[in-house]
Amino acid sequence: MQTVKMVVTGPFAAGKTEFIQTISEIAVVSTERQISDFTSTVKSSTTVAMDFGRITVDDDLVLYLFGTPGQKRFDFMWEILAEGMLGFIVLIDSTRSETFREAKQIIDIFRSYADTPFVVAANKQDLEDAWPPEDIRIVLELEPWVKVLPCVAKDKESVKTVLLELLYTILESYDHN
Amino acid sequence: MALKGRLRDISLTQLLNLVKLARKTGALTIEGDQGRVELYFKEGKIVHASLNGDGDLARLLLKFGRVREHQLRTVLQQLSAPNDRELGLRLINAGYISRNDILYAIRRHTSDVVLKALSWEDGKFHFEPNKPPPPERIVVPINLDSIVLEGDQRQKELATLREELPDLNVALRFTENPSTNLSKIKLSRDEWRVISFINPRNTIAQIAKYSGLDEFQIRRIVLKLMRNGLVEVVGQPTGRPRPAQAAPQGVGAGAPSSALSSGGAPSSHRPKAPAVEKNVVRRLIKFIRGL
Numbered sequence: 001m002q003t004v005k006m007v008v009t010g011p012f013a014a015g016k017t018e019f020i021q022t023i024s025e026i027a028v029v030s031t032e033r034q035i036s037d038f039t040s041t042v043k044s045s046t047t048v049a050m051d052f053g054r055i056t057v058d059d060d061l062v063l064y065l066f067g068t069p070g071q072k073r074f075d076f077m078w079e080i081l082a083e084g085m086l087g088f089i090v091l092i093d094s095t096r097s098e099t100f101r102e103a104k105q106i107i108d109i110f111r112s113y114a115d116t117p118f119v120v121a122a123n124k125q126d127l128e129d130a131w132p133p134e135d136i137r138i139v140l141e142l143e144p145w146v147k148v149l150p151c152v153a154k155d156k157e158s159v160k161t162v163l164l165e166l167l168y169t170i171l172e173s174y175d176h177n
Numbered sequence: 178m179a180l181k182g183r184l185r186d187i188s189l190t191q192l193l194n195l196v197k198l199a200r201k202t203g204a205l206t207i208e209g210d211q212g213r214v215e216l217y218f219k220e221g222k223i224v225h226a227s228l229n230g231d232g233d234l235a236r237l238l239l240k241f242g243r244v245r246e247h248q249l250r251t252v253l254q255q256l257s258a259p260n261d262r263e264l265g266l267r268l269i270n271a272g273y274i275s276r277n278d279i280l281y282a283i284r285r286h287t288s289d290v291v292l293k294a295l296s297w298e299d300g301k302f303h304f305e306p307n308k309p310p311p312p313e314r315i316v317v318p319i320n321l322d323s324i325v326l327e328g329d330q331r332q333k334e335l336a337t338l339r340e341e342l343p344d345l346n347v348a349l350r351f352t353e354n355p356s357t358n359l360s361k362i363k364l365s366r367d368e369w370r371v372i373s374f375i376n377p378r379n380t381i382a383q384i385a386k387y388s389g390l391d392e393f394q395i396r397r398i399v400l401k402l403m404r405n406g407l408v409e410v411v412g413q414p415t416g417r418p419r420p421a422q423a424a425p426q427g428v429g430a431g432a433p434s435s436a437l438s439s440g441g442a443p444s445s446h447r448p449k450a451p452a453v454e455k456n457v458v459r460r461l462i463k464f465i466r467g468l
């Protein structure tokens with residue numbers, strides 16, 4: 001049986017757990033913990049180890065989705081999670097521009113591990129204060145060929161579209177070689 | 178779709194870059210410690226700016242010395258409601274000013290406001306798409322590139338100025354034997370105004386306040402006077418606690434103040450092909466489509 005892995009990353013509270021939960025066939029195995037410090041104004045629990053979701057294609061192909069933990073002190077896990085991934089998705093909370101700089105740093109770090117295909121998902125587009133994907137692209141200074149997709153992590157069709165766009169990007173990467 | 182945030186997270190340089198590249202139309206409002214700046218854009222160009230609601234033509238023409246007060250008064254009396262276009266036309270028809278005087282005053286004002294806002298390290302901003310400038314104002318489209326470039330240079334120069342003159346809570350006095358004769362150097366109106374306030378009881382910060390100059394302007398002028406050997410620092414004015422000076426670092430609040438580039442240098446390569454069969458990717462696509 002073959003397993004492939006994709007990583008879902010992004011700043012704290014971007015919607016990584018939500019994204020994986022929406023598409024995974026198993027309940028997401030995540031290590032959530034109540035937040036007691038100042039970040040609890042954003043939400044009440046955070047992923048402390050990682051999220052883990054699964055999509056079984058058939059008897060001999062399974063896709064695993066790994067979500068990186070949101071808090072900085074777990075950064076050491078990133079490289080371990082990134083090992084052997086087929087591609088990665090960077091989720092951004094489009095309503096919180098104070099996290100954009102961090103998102104940019106995360107993108108740069110993941111790109112430095114390997115030349116792996118990736119897409120950026122401008123999440124929470126259902127909220128009124130969301131920055132449009134194209135504006136986020138400009139502010140993050142992303143190259144024209146990097147896909148910046150609108151996303152609502154609670155919505156299955158939206159999550160499917162993001163995953164598919166990443167897969168198309170992966171498919172295209174065969175042709176560049 | 179409102180663009181909202183804080184300048185400490187996304188610098189004004191980044192925002193102006195966004196406005197330019199996305200050819201945006203609308204109003205950007207920034208609320209900072211020093212007041213409220215409104216910038217209006219049309220298709221990526223700035224067309225009007227105001228700081229705390231200023232920017233009316235009468236005041237600008239006076240401020241930049243383009244018109245006399247009595248001329249202005251005569252014409253203003255004929256206007257029923259404030260309307261800069263009407264005012265401008267009448268001033269031109271009366272032969273008091275030319276069209277270029279108006280353009281000069283408005284352009285200079287717009288870039289002054291943007292430059293001031295560019296020096297702010299924090300402030301709340303929001304962008305309202307398609308909001309037009311106040312109807313009574315004359316709009317003059319200006320390219321953002323040159324203003325942002327100047328803002329960038331100013332930030333760099335300011336860092337140098339802060340190094341040379343770290344503390345603004347000190348007073349100045351005229352040197353006993355100036356190496357340069359006052360009459361030999363050319364001084365601007367602002368510089369003369371600063372000189373008129375020099376006195377061991379006034380700190381540089383106070384002089385700036387009295388003469389309506391911002392940090393960049395006052396530092397530049399005082400250093401020019403010091404370099405010419407005209408003035409020197411007296412030391413602490415008596416009986417005044419020494420407030421901590423704003424840290425010289427933190428210009429642009431850590432955000433890369435990239436000049437108006439075309440959106441970042443493209444990285445040299447695209448991703449390598451993954452280590453699985455192409456067919457595996459196709460199977461994944463097919464499956465997820467059907468979910």
Ligand SMILES: Nc1nc2c(ncn2[C@@H]2O[C@H](COP(=O)(O)OP(=O)(O)OP(=O)(O)O)[C@@H](O)[C@H]2O)c(=O)[nH]1
Binds near residue numbers: 013015019070123124
């Ligand atoms: N309105 C809206 N809310 C969302 C969306 N995606 C996530 N959220 C909410 O945003 C909050 C954070 O989502 P999480 O999935 O916990 O974020 P996370 O990235 O896993 O957070 P950490 O693991 O702590 O870094 C939760 O309250 C979600 O319900 C979305 O698309 N729209």
Ligand SMILES: [Mg+2]
Binds near residue numbers: 016017046070
């Ligand atoms: Mg999580």
